[in-house]
Amino acid sequence: MTDTLQRPYVAQPQRVEPVISMVDIGMTYPNGKVALVDVNVEIPEGDFVFLVGPSGAGKSTFIRLLIREQLPTAGRVVVAGRDLSTMRRSQVPALRRRIGIVFQDFRLLPAKTVYENVAFALEVTGATGAEIRKRVPRLLNLVGLHEHDEHLPAQLSGGEQQRTAIARALVHDPAMLIADEPTGNLDPVTSWDLIQLLIQINAMGTTVLMATHNQEIVNAMRRRVLALEHGTLVRDESGAAYEREY
Amino acid sequence: MRLLRFIAFSVVRAWQGFWRNAMMSLAATSTVVLMLVLLSGLLIVLAGLDSGLQYIESKVGVTARLQDNLAQEDIDTLVTYIEGLPGVLKVDYIPPEEALERLKQVYEEQGQTLDLGGAEITLYASVEIALTDANQASAVATALEERPEVELITTRQDNYDKLLGIIGYIRTVGFIALALVGLTVLFMIVNMIRIAVYSRSGEIEIMRLVGASDSFIRWPFILEGILCGVIGAIITIILVAVAWEPIKPIMVRVFQMPTAVSTEFLAVLSAVILGMGLGVGALGSWISVRANLASAA
Numbered sequence: 001m002t003d004t005l006q007r008p009y010v011a012q013p014q015r016v017e018p019v020i021s022m023v024d025i026g027m028t029y030p031n032g033k034v035a036l037v038d039v040n041v042e043i044p045e046g047d048f049v050f051l052v053g054p055s056g057a058g059k060s061t062f063i064r065l066l067i068r069e070q071l072p073t074a075g076r077v078v079v080a081g082r083d084l085s086t087m088r089r090s091q092v093p094a095l096r097r098r099i100g101i102v103f104q105d106f107r108l109l110p111a112k113t114v115y116e117n118v119a120f121a122l123e124v125t126g127a128t129g130a131e132i133r134k135r136v137p138r139l140l141n142l143v144g145l146h147e148h149d150e151h152l153p154a155q156l157s158g159g160e161q162q163r164t165a166i167a168r169a170l171v172h173d174p175a176m177l178i179a180d181e182p183t184g185n186l187d188p189v190t191s192w193d194l195i196q197l198l199i200q201i202n203a204m205g206t207t208v209l210m211a212t213h214n215q216e217i218v219n220a221m222r223r224r225v226l227a228l229e230h231g232t233l234v235r236d237e238s239g240a241a242y243e244r245e246y
Numbered sequence: 247m248r249l250l251r252f253i254a255f256s257v258v259r260a261w262q263g264f265w266r267n268a269m270m271s272l273a274a275t276s277t278v279v280l281m282l283v284l285l286s287g288l289l290i291v292l293a294g295l296d297s298g299l300q301y302i303e304s305k306v307g308v309t310a311r312l313q314d315n316l317a318q319e320d321i322d323t324l325v326t327y328i329e330g331l332p333g334v335l336k337v338d339y340i341p342p343e344e345a346l347e348r349l350k351q352v353y354e355e356q357g358q359t360l361d362l363g364g365a366e367i368t369l370y371a372s373v374e375i376a377l378t379d380a381n382q383a384s385a386v387a388t389a390l391e392e393r394p395e396v397e398l399i400t401t402r403q404d405n406y407d408k409l410l411g412i413i414g415y416i417r418t419v420g421f422i423a424l425a426l427v428g429l430t431v432l433f434m435i436v437n438m439i440r441i442a443v444y445s446r447s448g449e450i451e452i453m454r455l456v457g458a459s460d461s462f463i464r465w466p467f468i469l470e471g472i473l474c475g476v477i478g479a480i481i482t483i484i485l486v487a488v489a490w491e492p493i494k495p496i497m498v499r500v501f502q503m504p505t506a507v508s509t510e511f512l513a514v515l516s517a518v519i520l521g522m523g524l525g526v527g528a529l530g531s532w533i534s535v536r537a538n539l540a541s542a543a
Contacts, residue, residue, distance in 0.1 A: 095457070096454070096456065120449075123255065125458055126251050126252055168452075169456075
């Protein structure tokens with residue numbers, strides 16, 4: 001009998017590649033306002049993470065750095081294996097197709113139908129008509145809006161509008177979905193419906209980062225929480241509750 | 247295929263954008279038409295004057311009016327003398343009868359008849375000297391001044407210089423006016439595109455967020471400016487083509503030059519109008535897109 005056989009089997013934790021890696025991130029705006037200080041975060045693929053913090057804590061800057069709308073004044077941001085600081089401008093669109101993003105105010109095009117809003121995201125990236133006809137109905141089905149595809153945003157409820165925005169964000173099959181206060185304009189019941197949808201999307205393998213003020217949702221979900229305060233990451237805890245440490 | 251889809255996308259979006267801000271687009275197109283009509287007018291006038299200049303240049307010569315009642319021998323001696331001068335191509339003796347015929351012909355061309363009231367007139371005899379080089383006119387004239395057979399010497403050099411001056415003046419004034427109108431057109435197109443960019447800022451933001459490349463964001467706006475210039479050019483070409491028939495006889499009458507109103511000239515003029523329209527539209531929208539979409543992507 002060899003040593004190997006005598007040794008009890010211990011499952012080794014698998015190293016999951018981070019889809020997001022922020023190393024020593026600092027961000028100071030030209031007017032001198034310090035938005036982020038020495039932030040270090042790794043988000044593995046498939047994670048569901050809440051980003052919490054009071055207004056002005058640096059959540060928006062955090063998100064803007066991830067989609068390379070801004071570059072940090074210190075440190076390194078790596079998304080899906082790409083260092084955003086060294087990324088050429090021409091490569092940014094490809095990065096953004098790897099990251100879906102939704103906002104509190106939905107940002108739908110009011111003159112376009114649900115179908116057209118989702119199709120638009122494919123159209124402007126050069127997708128073929130066949131691709132559009134194949135992908136859009138599948139996404140509208142996923143978010144439960146296949147029967148509303150001819151409706152204009154004004155004819156939809158807030159929850160339905162946010163679902164349309166989610167369908168649009170998923171149109172390029174992104175590795176990550178960033179939701180910036182997605183329930184901010186929704187009633188509690190609709191908010192929970194939306195969270196269920198995000199959980200479903202996460203279960204399909206998409207990493208989800210959700211910035212929120214919604215204490216009830218954070219507490220109930222018991223997922224990883226990143227808490228920012230005055231630009232500093234004051235808490236990074238898995239299975240955490242929403243705490244008012246700020 | 248991807249390139250074709252990109253072109254189709256950009257053209258459709260440019261067309262939609264053009265009509266979405268219809269008032270602004272039509273105002274910009276109108277200024278393009280104004281500029282191109284002005285350009286066409288200037289080019290037509292300059293072409294006429296240039297033709298006139300070329301004609302005079304080719305005909306610049308010296309005419310010597312002769313003394314009355316010269317003997318044929320004297321005339322022959324004079325002609326031989328002139329033929330021996332440097333720069334002389336050809337010498338024609340015009341007897342008084344032929345001079346009278348020519349005068350009658352000039353009247354006929356103007357739709358009139360030379361009415362002498364039954365009187366008999368005798369015009370001066372002359373020699374017309376064609377030159378190999380227009381610059382020799384003064385030397386030939388000086389040489390003829392010493393000849394007793396010659397009463398008066400005229401050259402076309404004065405006309406030539408005068409016409410050259412007029413052309414230079416018209417060209418300068420015309421191009422200054424064109425430059426001013428051109429600047430107005432540029433300003434209109436820059437503004438048209440700026441308004442289009444602002445009115446579609448929501449769409450542009452979404453395009454950026456979903457990963458549309460710079461070209462997908464910018465080219466529809468550039469094409470919108472080009473569309474404005476091209477539509478303006480087409481309207482101008484139609485206007486010029488419609489006005490062409492009435493213009494032709496006026497041109498022939500004023501400049502006496504059929505070359506200035508040939509079909510070939512109309513084709514060249516149309517190409518210039520189209521090129522200018524396209525160029526000013528592209529330049530205006532490019533300036534605007536650079537200024538207003540600098541942070542796109």
